[in-house]
Amino acid sequence: MNAFDDLMAFQRETEALAQVAGRLGWDQETMMPRGAAPQRGEEMAAMESVLHGRRIDPRIADWLEMIDEGHLDAAGSAQLRHIRRSHARASKVPAALAARIARVTSEAQGTWAEAREADDFKAFAPTLSEVITLKREEGMALAAGGDVYDAMLDDYEPGATGAELEAMFGALRPELTRLREAVRGAEAPPMLQGKFDESAQMKLTRQLAKTFGYDMSKGRVDKAVHPFSSGSGLDVRITTRTNETDPFNCFYSTIHEVGHACYEQEINQAYLLTPLGAGVSMGVHESQSRIYENQLGRSRAFAGWLYRQMRDAFGDFGVADEDTFYRIVNRVSDGFIRTEADELQYNLHVLLRFDLERALMGGDLQVDDLEAAWNDRFRADFGYDVDRPSNGVLQDVHWSVGLFGYFPTYSLGNVYAxxxxxxxxxxxxxxxxxxxQGDTSHATGWLRQAVQTHGGLYQPRDLMTRAIGQAPTEAPLLAYMTEKFSDLYGL
Known part of the structure; x- marks a missing residue:
């Protein structure tokens, strides 16, 4: 075998082990008994030690040095780009630190869940402080004198910077706020009333997953506190949640996660268990989940189809017609929870988190002051007070597991969508x-060819530019929002 073949064989084993580690995380969120958390932390740390050792293996540098890239096709060159980047980043982080982060964040997830259930931020604060200390140490190693937050952001959106996103979000925030205030002054649609059997919700949600192209022979739908998608290639799993008085929570969480899952399932199978065999960035990933959920799933046309499916599943549920149902599906409502936020206000929830986590990583905000800072910012942005920590600073799992730099990719994904x-x-x-007619195949087929099949072949911004024919900006999203909600609310 030549150097490239040797490198790729080694990389496939690393990718396979990473999938196994991901499966441990899926199990922890869905089926693992609560008392297993300390042992799972050790297991995750052991897996991270093995993976980190492989990512910094000195043979990688030797193989990269020996490969004549001039003899590679575009996919081969892209494989090397990802491997070089991963090797360079991993080599900057001491193995002991990587293992400690894996152990602490695995255990922190359980601590967060208990604090969230008890509505007690102080019980979680010491653990969060430890996570932040470790992640800041990692960020400093990665930044090598540069911006720590940018180094962390690069894990999720290669090439993006905090300053660049701040400018984009700065253009979004006033326009979204203006539109929201106009909507709040208009007559609101009715709210959905009644109770909806949770087993019937799960039956319909699996139908929705298939309607949007999710291959259930290579995936599954389970329940979790925080819906997510896990895996790639031939094993891509999603979770959702049910609420007997709010079936939309289940249905649209499912459609959202199916967007993520279909991205992974539709990547060119030639890239399986290689660096190209996964979504290229979290912003691009989020573009798929958000366009599935909102521009397709909450459209007037699809809402009409969903209305008929719900009548079949639940009988007469108190909504007179498809138009009323469409208005209910897109109702702008006060609320605390990001994942339950309406399409118009969702990005305001993300921008709050983006600003706070940058301040945490930069040392401008301390964990002891985080709850108050969150509550103050929420009051300023939304006009009412957070009632309890589980509806505020404790609502998201991300910081407990060390995902600093992840939140802004949600809004970037909306821009891409x-x-x-x-x-x-x-x-x-x-x-x-x-x-x-409930036919999403043309839309999802277009997205498959424009985005999904390429996996990690192109850089994120390059992929978006190729897909849409020009550099991405926030303008199409704002135009879509303005047109949709002006029509819905008669503005």
């Missing part, structure tokens, strides 16, 4: 007629 939606409607003029 806005751009993709405009291009999709340009290229598929019969989209609404298809969605009205």
């Amino acid at each position: 806005g751009c993709l939606h405009a291009a999709l409607r340009r290229d598929v003029p019969e989209l609404d007629a298809q969605l009205a």
